[in-house]
């Protein structure tokens with residue numbers, strides 16, 4: 001593991017801890033950066049994350065073929081305005097980076113209101129909100145503004161300027177890997193291509209960064225954890241194409257998106273069903289938070305790339321608000337007020353529990369043959385009594401483990417059947433392991 005400077009003393013080899021990340025402050029700092037599919041806004045975002053985790057920032061050249069796609073040209077923008085003929089600035093990219101359609105080609109000149117109108121996007125039903133629009137794969141330009149503002153713009157002509165550049169360059173993404181005891185990995189993936197949108201992209205980015213920091217300071221566990229910070233769709237396709245020969249190492253995966261609002265959780269299942277689906281549902285059910293599980297569909301975020309034909313990785317998606325269904329979605333209303341520190345904290349803790357569960361889940365079989373073992377002789381009743389106050393395993397948990405550990409059922413399967421939280425079944429299994437009543441079965 002490459003750890004530079006600030007992270008070195010806190011790395012897991014030294015058993016140190018990192019102070020928790022202030023997710024809300026990071027979110028606010030990242031909010032104004034002009035992210036897009038490519039360009040300096042993404043780089044600045046990843047550089048900011050590098051202050052908190054030793055992220056590798058990777059560049060993939062324009063034109064690189066990735067499966068059925070090519071890495072697009074890089075887009076950068078310095079500024080954009082719409083002015084009245086007498087020089088009053090009416091719309092300014094500097095005040096909100098949603099004002100310009102992502103990937104707009106440069107433009108400079110006078111346009112009649114009618115000509116300009118063909119390039120204006122507004123939301124008549126939400127007249128004070130600025131919509132978020134992109135035109136990645138069709139060369140175009142445009143402005144997004146509150147419908148109420150456009151209604152007041154009744155001059156015959158306007159001066160329009162977009163100071164942007166669409167040129168050969170590269171696609172930028174961030175990757176950070178915490179090694180495990182085995183070659184198998186847990187994948188955590190978030191998108192980084194939305195500009196000033198807080199819940200849609202920034203919430204996932206800051207929670208993933210906080211998770212990386214948390215697990216960086218933990219002792220080594222069974223699975224490595226890989227964090228990906230990618231532009232949506234093309235970023236995930238690029239990473240998959242670059243890593244095609246090692247995708248079988250991904251044992252479990254999660255896409256994180258829209259996890260900063262205070263609504264109920266939604267977990268979208270993997271394409272073919274996987275342990276992570278069962279684990280996510282288990283952790284959500286025992287968390288006390290309202291939640292719903294959703295079946296897989298080939299739409300949404302990068303879970304659809306990870307679940308695409310020939311790839312079909314066990315990657316689910318955790319969200320709170322569901323894309324496309326909440327009024328703030330893809331508008332200037334998805335701002336820093338829509339995200340709360342409490343919701344970010346809940347999402348973080350839920351994911352720590354989920355990842356811990358995936359790390360600690362295992363399958364055992366009884367060592368001592370048939371029948372129920374005599375627990376008193378092995379001091380297990382005493383051990384259970386000692387755990388009672390600390391929320392440890394109960395006698396029932398112990399009996400479930402000893403009854404169900406036949407080499408085919410995992411501890412998670414047993415916890416589900418016993419309707420007990422995984423952590424208690426895990427503790428019961430540890431007691432049985434210490435008493436040499438069970439032994440691990442590795443697939």
Ligand code: ZN
Pocket residue numbers: 194200323330
């Ligand atoms: Zn989005």
